[in-house]
Amino acid sequence: MIRINENYLKLQSSYLFVEIANRVSAYQKENPDAGIIRLGIGDVTLPLPPACIQGFQEGVREMASDATFRGYGPEHGYDFLREKIAINDYQSRGADISPDEIFVSDGSKCDTANIQELFAKDIRLAIPDPVYPVYLDTNVMAGRTGDFNDGRYDKILYLESLPENGFVPRLPEKPVDLIYLCFPNNPTGATISRDTLKTWVDFARENKALILFDAAYESYIRDQALPRSIFEIQGAREVAIEFRSFSKTAGFTGTRCACTVVPKTCMAYDGSGQKHSLHTLWNRRQSTKFNGVSYPVQKAAEAAYTEEGKAQIIGLTDYYLKNAALIRKEMAELGFEIVGGENSPYIWVNCKSDAWEYFDFLLKKAGVVTTPGPGFGKCGNGFIRISAFNSYENVEKAMARIRDAL
Numbered sequence: 001m002i003r004i005n006e007n008y009l010k011l012q013s014s015y016l017f018v019e020i021a022n023r024v025s026a027y028q029k030e031n032p033d034a035g036i037i038r039l040g041i042g043d044v045t046l047p048l049p050p051a052c053i054q055g056f057q058e059g060v061r062e063m064a065s066d067a068t069f070r071g072y073g074p075e076h077g078y079d080f081l082r083e084k085i086a087i088n089d090y091q092s093r094g095a096d097i098s099p100d101e102i103f104v105s106d107g108s109k110c111d112t113a114n115i116q117e118l119f120a121k122d123i124r125l126a127i128p129d130p131v132y133p134v135y136l137d138t139n140v141m142a143g144r145t146g147d148f149n150d151g152r153y154d155k156i157l158y159l160e161s162l163p164e165n166g167f168v169p170r171l172p173e174k175p176v177d178l179i180y181l182c183f184p185n186n187p188t189g190a191t192i193s194r195d196t197l198k199t200w201v202d203f204a205r206e207n208k209a210l211i212l213f214d215a216a217y218e219s220y221i222r223d224q225a226l227p228r229s230i231f232e233i234q235g236a237r238e239v240a241i242e243f244r245s246f247s248k249t250a251g252f253t254g255t256r257c258a259c260t261v262v263p264k265t266c267m268a269y270d271g272s273g274q275k276h277s278l279h280t281l282w283n284r285r286q287s288t289k290f291n292g293v294s295y296p297v298q299k300a301a302e303a304a305y306t307e308e309g310k311a312q313i314i315g316l317t318d319y320y321l322k323n324a325a326l327i328r329k330e331m332a333e334l335g336f337e338i339v340g341g342e343n344s345p346y347i348w349v350n351c352k353s354d355a356w357e358y359f360d361f362l363l364k365k366a367g368v369v370t371t372p373g374p375g376f377g378k379c380g381n382g383f384i385r386i387s388a389f390n391s392y393e394n395v396e397k398a399m400a401r402i403r404d405a406l
Contacts, residue, residue, distance in 0.1 A: 007143040010153075016133050016375035017041050023360070024369055037398040039327075039387045040369040042186065042345065044251045046319060048300070049312035052250055055303030059296030073292040076283065077104025077259070081298045084305040085259055089244065095231035101263050101279065103286055104301075106256040106293050108216050108245040113138040114289075115212060115241065115260070116178075118281050119268065123177040128169050129158040130187055130376030130383075132214070135180045151378040160379050161188060167339055167348065168192050171199060175207040181230075182214035184221065187376045187385040188348040189324075189340015194227045201230070204239035210268060210278075211240040216258075219249040219317050221343045237263040241278065248345065248389075250304045250313050257293055257301045320345045323388035323395045330399040331386070334406060345388040348373075355384055366401035 013019065020040055028036065048056070062068035076082070082099035090097035105111050113134050121143055127135055129152075136156070139145050146154030157176055159169035167190035172179075181200065183192040204211050213230040221228050230236045242261040246252035262282045267275040303309050324341035331338050331349055341347040351358040355372035362368045362384075371387070373380025388395070 005141070005143075007141050010140050010145070010148055011137055012148060016371070019375070020359075020369065020371065024363065027363055034367050036363075036367050036369060037390065037394050037401070038369045039390055039395070039398055040371045040385075042248065042387050042389055043253050044248060044316075044320075044389050045391060046251055046316055048251050048255065049304065049309055049316065051303040051306050051309035051312055052252075052300040055309075056255075056296050056300035059299030062299075063295065070295045073295055073298075075286045075290050075292045076100075077102065077293065078295070078298050081302045082259075084302055085244070088305050088310075090229060090231060090261070093228060093232055095229050096237065097231055097261055097263065101261055103260045103262065103282060104293050104298060105258050105260060105286075105290065107247065108214065108243040108258045108260075109134055111243050111258060111260045112212065112214060114285070115282070116142055116144075117285060118278060119178060119210075120271075124157065124175070125155070126157040126159055126172050126176040126179045128161055128180060128182070128185075129378055130161060130373060130380040131180065132182060132186050133376065135212075136377075158377070158379075161185070161190065162379060163337070163339075163350070166190060168196060171203050175209070177207075177209050179204065179209055179211045180214070181211055182216070184217040184344035185340075185346075186214075186217065187346055187371065187373070187380070189342075189344035189346035189385075190348070191221065191223070191226050191343050194225065194233065197227055197230060198233050201233045201236045201239060205235055208269065209239065210266070211236075213240050213242045215242055216245040217248055217344055217346075218244070219313065220321060220345055222321070223343055226343060231261070231263070237265045239266065241266060241282075246301050246304065249317070250301070250309075251316060252297075252301070255297055255300065257297050317345075319392070320388045323390065323392055326392070326395055326399060327386050327388060330403065334403065341388065347386045347388070349384050349386060350382060351384050352382060355380065355382060358384055362402065362405065365405040366398070368398045368401055 082102045085102050086099040161167040161169050167188040218228040230240045245258040262279045264279045266278045327347045328341040337350040339348045359372040371385040373383030
C-alpha cells in the first residue's frame with residue numbers, strides 16, 4: 001500500500017496565515033458590510049516600480065520576436081541579473097561575493113524551505129522563537145524535530161527572543177550544526193548590530209556550524225551602522241548562506257524573484273569528516289529540481305538596479321516605513337510596549353493578554369487584521385505583529401479604530 005510521510009502528521013494545526021484567513025473569512029460572512037483593514041500578512045500593496053514595469057515589458061517584447069526569443073534559461077539565473085546583484089548588494093558594501101555564487105529563484109520562502117534538503121537528518125538545529133514558520137515546519141516535514149510536547153519539538157534548540165535580550169537571541173550554550181537567523185527580524189522587527197552578528201559568525205566557525213541568514217528585509221534598514229548582509233562580517237563566507245528577495249524590496253510578492261547566495265568557500269561535512277562544497281550541492285539541487293525564473297521577471301528585477309529603479313525602491317520602502325512610524329507612535333501612546341518599525345516594516349506589540357483573543361478583539365471591535373504572536377512560536381505568547389504594508393490612509397483609519405475600540 002502507498003504510505004505517507006508521517007512527519008507531516010507532526011505539524012501543528014494549520015499554517016498560521018491560513019488560520020488567520022479562515023477567521024477573517026468567517027467574520028466577513030457574518031458581517032458582510034464590515035470594512036476590514038489588513039495589517040496582518042506581510043504582503044505589499046503598492047504597484048511595482050515604473051523602472052521594473054519597463055524592464056518587464058522589454059522582456060515580454062523580446063519573447064515576442066524570433067531574434068530575441070528565449071526558451072529554457074539557466075537554472076541559476078541569467079548573468080545580467082547575477083552581476084547586478086553582486087555589484088550593488090554585496091561588493092558595494094565590501095562583501096566579497098561574485099556573480100557565480102548567486103542563485104536566482106522564485107522566492108526566499110521556497111529557498112529557505114528547500115535548503116534543508118542538503119543536510120543530514122540527525123543534525124542539531126537552532127531555530128529562533130518567535131520565528132518565520134517555514135524554517136521550523138520544513139524541518140518537521142523532513143523528520144529532524146522529534147515529537148511535539150508542551151508547545152515545542154523535542155530535538156530543536158529554541159533561541160528565545162525576548163524583551164530582556166532585545167529580541168536578539170543569545171548564543172547557544174552547547175554546539176549546534178545549523179542555525180537560522182533573520183534580521184531585520186520577521187516577526188519582531190528587531191535588528192542585529194555588526195558586533196553581535198560577528199559573535200554568531202565566530203560561534204559557527206568554532207563549532208563547524210552553518211548559519212542560514214534571511215535578509216529579506218534588509219532594504220528597510222536606514223541606520224548605516226547596521227549590517228545589511230552577513231557577508232559584511234569577516235569570516236562569514238566560510239559559514240553562512242544568505243537569502244534575499246525582491247518581494248518586500250521592489251514589490252515582487254506576486255511577481256516572484258529572489259536569490260540565495262552560497263559562497264564557494266562555504267563547506268559542510270560527511271560522516272567521515274570530509275569537506276564538501278555547499279555551492280556545488282546547491283547547484284546540483286537547483287539543476288535537478290528547478291527550471292529557473294522567467295526571462296521577463298529577471299529583466300524586471302535587473303531594472304531595480306538602474307538609477308531610476310533604486311530611487312523608486314527607496315520611495316517604496318520609505319512609504320512603508322512612514323506607515324510603520326505611525327503605528328509605532330499610536331501604539332506607544334496607547335501604552336503598549338513595542339519593538340520594530342524603525343528599520344523594519346513590522347511592529348511587535350506586547351498586548352499583555354492571550355494573543356489569539358486579542359486578534360479576535362481587534363478584528364471584531366476595530367475591523368483590523370493583525371497576526372497573533374503564538375503563530376510564530378511559544379515566545380510569541382502575549383504579542384501581536386502589526387504589518388506596515390498597506391496604504392497610509394488605511395493605516396490612519398486602522399489606528400483610529402484601535403484607539404476607539406480601546
